[in-house]
Amino acid sequence: MTSLPAFALDIPVERHRLANGLRVVLSPDRSAPIVCVAVYYHVGMRLEPPGRTGFAHLFEHLMFQGSPHMGKMELVRLVQQNGGTLNGSTRYDFTNYFEVMPANALDLALWMEADRMRGPVITQAELDNQRDVVKNEIRVNVTNRPYGSFPWLDMQARAYENWHNSHNGYGDMADLDAASLEDVRAFFDTYYSPANAALVVAGDIDTEEALRLAQRYFEDIPAAPPPPPPDLSEPRQEEEKRWTRVDPLATRPALAVSYHVPERGTPEFYAMGLLNQALAQGEDSLLHSELVLKRGLTGEVDGGINFLGHMHNAQTPLLWTSTLVHDSDVTVDQLIEAYDAVINPLLERPLGEEVVHRLRAKARSGLLRTIAEGVYPRFGVADLLAVFELLEGDAARVNEIDARFAALTPEVLLRTAQEYLRPTNRNVLALEAGANS
Amino acid sequence: MTQEIPNHPRPVVPPLESSALPARRVETLAGGMTVTLVPAGVVPIAAIRVVVRAGSADVPAGRTWLDRLVQDYLGEGTESRDAETFAGALAALGGRLDIEGDEHTTTISTEVPSEHAPAAVTLLAELARAPRFPEGSAKRLLEDLERTLDIAGSQPQWLAHAGFRRAVYGDHPYGRVLPTSEGLATLGFRDARDFWHERAGLASTTLMAAGLFDEDAVLEAARRGFEGWGAGSRSSVAPSEASTTRSIRIVDRPGAEQSTLQVGRPVPAPGHPDYVAFEVLNSLLGGSFYSRITLNIREDKGYTYSPRSSISSRPGDAYWVEAADVTTNVTGASLREILGEVERLRAEPPSEEELAGILNYVAGSFVIRQATPGGILNHLEFLDLHGLDVSYSASYVARVREVTPAEVQRLAQEYLDPAGMPIVIVGDRSQVEEQVAEFGPVEEAAGA
Numbered sequence: 001m002t003s004l005p006a007f008a009l010d011i012p013v014e015r016h017r018l019a020n021g022l023r024v025v026l027s028p029d030r031s032a033p034i035v036c037v038a039v040y041y042h043v044g045m046r047l048e049p050p051g052r053t054g055f056a057h058l059f060e061h062l063m064f065q066g067s068p069h070m071g072k073m074e075l076v077r078l079v080q081q082n083g084g085t086l087n088g089s090t091r092y093d094f095t096n097y098f099e100v101m102p103a104n105a106l107d108l109a110l111w112m113e114a115d116r117m118r119g120p121v122i123t124q125a126e127l128d129n130q131r132d133v134v135k136n137e138i139r140v141n142v143t144n145r146p147y148g149s150f151p152w153l154d155m156q157a158r159a160y161e162n163w164h165n166s167h168n169g170y171g172d173m174a175d176l177d178a179a180s181l182e183d184v185r186a187f188f189d190t191y192y193s194p195a196n197a198a199l200v201v202a203g204d205i206d207t208e209e210a211l212r213l214a215q216r217y218f219e220d221i222p223a224a225p226p227p228p229p230p231d232l233s234e235p236r237q238e239e240e241k242r243w244t245r246v247d248p249l250a251t252r253p254a255l256a257v258s259y260h261v262p263e264r265g266t267p268e269f270y271a272m273g274l275l276n277q278a279l280a281q282g283e284d285s286l287l288h289s290e291l292v293l294k295r296g297l298t299g300e301v302d303g304g305i306n307f308l309g310h311m312h313n314a315q316t317p318l319l320w321t322s323t324l325v326h327d328s329d330v331t332v333d334q335l336i337e338a339y340d341a342v343i344n345p346l347l348e349r350p351l352g353e354e355v356v357h358r359l360r361a362k363a364r365s366g367l368l369r370t371i372a373e374g375v376y377p378r379f380g381v382a383d384l385l386a387v388f389e390l391l392e393g394d395a396a397r398v399n400e401i402d403a404r405f406a407a408l409t410p411e412v413l414l415r416t417a418q419e420y421l422r423p424t425n426r427n428v429l430a431l432e433a434g435a436n437s
Numbered sequence: 438m439t440q441e442i443p444n445h446p447r448p449v450v451p452p453l454e455s456s457a458l459p460a461r462r463v464e465t466l467a468g469g470m471t472v473t474l475v476p477a478g479v480v481p482i483a484a485i486r487v488v489v490r491a492g493s494a495d496v497p498a499g500r501t502w503l504d505r506l507v508q509d510y511l512g513e514g515t516e517s518r519d520a521e522t523f524a525g526a527l528a529a530l531g532g533r534l535d536i537e538g539d540e541h542t543t544t545i546s547t548e549v550p551s552e553h554a555p556a557a558v559t560l561l562a563e564l565a566r567a568p569r570f571p572e573g574s575a576k577r578l579l580e581d582l583e584r585t586l587d588i589a590g591s592q593p594q595w596l597a598h599a600g601f602r603r604a605v606y607g608d609h610p611y612g613r614v615l616p617t618s619e620g621l622a623t624l625g626f627r628d629a630r631d632f633w634h635e636r637a638g639l640a641s642t643t644l645m646a647a648g649l650f651d652e653d654a655v656l657e658a659a660r661r662g663f664e665g666w667g668a669g670s671r672s673s674v675a676p677s678e679a680s681t682t683r684s685i686r687i688v689d690r691p692g693a694e695q696s697t698l699q700v701g702r703p704v705p706a707p708g709h710p711d712y713v714a715f716e717v718l719n720s721l722l723g724g725s726f727y728s729r730i731t732l733n734i735r736e737d738k739g740y741t742y743s744p745r746s747s748i749s750s751r752p753g754d755a756y757w758v759e760a761a762d763v764t765t766n767v768t769g770a771s772l773r774e775i776l777g778e779v780e781r782l783r784a785e786p787p788s789e790e791e792l793a794g795i796l797n798y799v800a801g802s803f804v805i806r807q808a809t810p811g812g813i814l815n816h817l818e819f820l821d822l823h824g825l826d827v828s829y830s831a832s833y834v835a836r837v838r839e840v841t842p843a844e845v846q847r848l849a850q851e852y853l854d855p856a857g858m859p860i861v862i863v864g865d866r867s868q869v870e871e872q873v874a875e876f877g878p879v880e881e882a883a884g885a
Contacts, residue, residue: 298581365530
């Protein structure tokens with residue numbers, strides 16, 4: 001090609017709803033002979049019951065242990081021996097299961113996910129085995145790792161008032177020990193119904209054929225009423241909160257600074273996305289300039305809106321959180337003073353058009369990367385489609401993201417900064433290095 | 438509830454068709470620099486990389502992490518723009534600067550919306566040719582590296598990696614993973630500047646891009662951007678002499694809940710006639726979710742969450758390694774199972790059925806991995822590093838299909854004798870030492 005028009009996001013989206021309530025989203029991309037099949041259940045760490053922390057995640061593991069027509073790990077074997085790869089994950093609001101396969105395995109992939117949607121068929125031995133695996137997952141990612149719970153578990157436990165948002169979604173070991181096969185059955189019956197799920201097929205597909213196969217395998221799964229939505233609401237934070245925690249494995253202190261963000265879907269939410277770009281994304285960001293280049297307080301400042309993903313793939317309440325690791329001769333007050341020097345001007349005057357233009361360019365490019373790249377090709381687009389379908393009721397809104405960013409004026413950004421980056425909305429967690437020698 | 442379930446027969450998947458990978462356009466600029474362009478995908482994005490053949494193996498003894506200082510310096514701007522101005526110019530195109538390195542390469546990369554690809558190439562060329570190397574940044578960058586080193590020293594996976602490399606390669610550059618604090622302190626901006634200017638140039642650099650973009654405009658931007666640059670020099674690193682003797686090293690981490698293990702040994706490198714078949718062996722033994730070691734120590738015994746074997750390669754050099762974080766009280770049991778699976782493969786060939794599934798997995802993964810711009814560039818970098826050409830990619834799937842059960846067993850016998858495998862354990866020595874006594878004498882306390 002010799003010239004290209006300016007980028008416009010136009011992902012093909014075809015939406016259907018089966019008789020049992022299952023939402024089906026199809027998105028063809030015929031540029032390579034592969035397909036991603038993803039099933040999203042609208043239940044995550046936020047919805048598990050008290051006394052059963054970590055259960056949503058343990059349940060995800062059990063979904064690989066057998067279903068009516070597949071034995072333990074048979075789904076994994078079938079994916080692999082037909083040339084594919086797979087994964088699953090548990091997030092705040094949803095749990096996903098997906099495989100990326102050669103396009104000729106679409107039929108099998110849909111058959112397998114439909115069988116899995118009929119529920120885990122597992123023994124006590126399989127539950128016990130996966131409980132051990134999950135405990136080892138927690139050890140390797142949290143308890144045996146410096147900064148393992150920092151900032152996500154540490155900060156959400158402190159900054160949120162609502163138990164759904166604040167509790168440890170990896171689970172307390174005692175709760176994991178208490179989980180029984182009866183819990184598995186009850187959790188499945190409550191949350192894993194077709195009407196509480198979305199199936200997304202993205203890649204080298206003929207949409208008519210994909211729909212026909214989806215109907216064949218999924219439509220006779222019995223309907224069940226979707227669970228009532230949980231109350232995730234948080235009160236408006238009215239004063240700054242600060243905490244200190246000692247990490248016995250860490251050798252250098254660290255800091256996390258969090259602010260509650262606007263409600264998903266609002267102009268302010270998208271404005272917070274651009275403020276995240278301004279503050280913490282890339283080496284042109286304000287925090288990098290001030291804290292790294294100018295003051296030399298740290299080598300790197302991270303930031304983001306979702307501990308378990310990005311701004312688009314979680315429901316609010318969420319926290320915008322910035323983290324850094326520093327040396328022991330740098331004080332928390334020094335760091336906060338530097339954050340203030342960066343953030344306060346955003347509350348006082350609007351950003352220039354040119355700056356906002358750059359923020360939009362960065363946000364747009366980030367979205368393109370999410371869609372185009374990744375270890376699991378086509379999963380990035382499938383993920384976006386699934387979360388917009390589940391959380392906003394329409395997968396096609398993925399194509400509006402760019403326009404939502406483009407519509408933001410410097411005044412909206414100012415207004416958003418004034419409400420959401422105000423000091424009284426701030427949570428500061430200082431991590432002390434317990435292994436400092 | 439089983440009686441309610443309709444019995445849809447499980448679909449049979451037709452054999453994988455061998456699929457054509459995206460076509461590459463290769464051009465050579467004056468001075469010998471190669472430009473490889475791969476139009477691919479439907480998303481209007483371009484992934485761009487400038488790959489310079491200079492890496493950690495080119496760093497003399499005692500100067501470990503000079504390559505990392507160079508990488509950090511590449512974030513400090515160019516002769517005509519300071520760090521903030523350069524980052525701002527790239528960000529205005531939607532790009533962020535990504536700098537990575539390994540033993541033999543330093544890679545400057547970015548991804549931008551399609552229409553900005555030529556402008557991004559111009560910026561990356563400016564950076565590759567004329568990084569700023571401000572003397573005033575040296576103190577800050579070295580403090581950052583010191584902090585990074587300190588944190589690496591607290592992370593069991595880093596310590597296991599460093600310990601295993603040391604056990605396999607000794608004092609060869611491939612064995613030097615972590616510097617000493619004292620060594621770091623000797624580095625300065627002149628070392629970084631000289632390292633780059635001696636090595637980076639038209640003869641040591643390639644440009645590659647994949648995705649959707651105007652090819653001619655990108656090529657023209659590359660021509661103009663790199664015109665008149667010096668030749669640079671390609672590194673020559675002494676061949677490694679990888680160890681094949683059993684050693685057991687424990688890096689003590691008192692109170693650790695898990696032991697972080699690495700065990701493995703040298704194997705054929707990419708380009709060797711056995712390499713592709715060895716990739717098949719790896720996927721069967723420990724390199725995939727449905728592999729023998731993972732099924733054993735995770736899905737049967739629950740000793741660990743993320744066991745994984747892999748092949749780590751450099752030109753003419755490679756090793757196979759199994760890595761796992763296992764519950765402390767089953768450290769010895771885990772090693773017994775891992776080495777037992779190796780022995781089982783040496784003792785008997787896999788069944789036709791098991792192998793057929795793995796062959797499909799390896800072939801399918803090869804196609805899947807190249808379905809993103811970044812995946813395409815990873816493969817191009819791999820080919821370039823190992824001196825392979827397009828015929829490797831074109832014949833890969835066919836070569837995979839030729840692998841037989843007897844060949845897998847032969848490779849295991851020839852290359853994976855457990856008696857020659859170094860073992861590194863990062864864990865609680867007081868809990869672990871006795872458990873691993875059956876595998877040989879444990880070395881005295883070792884640092885990283």
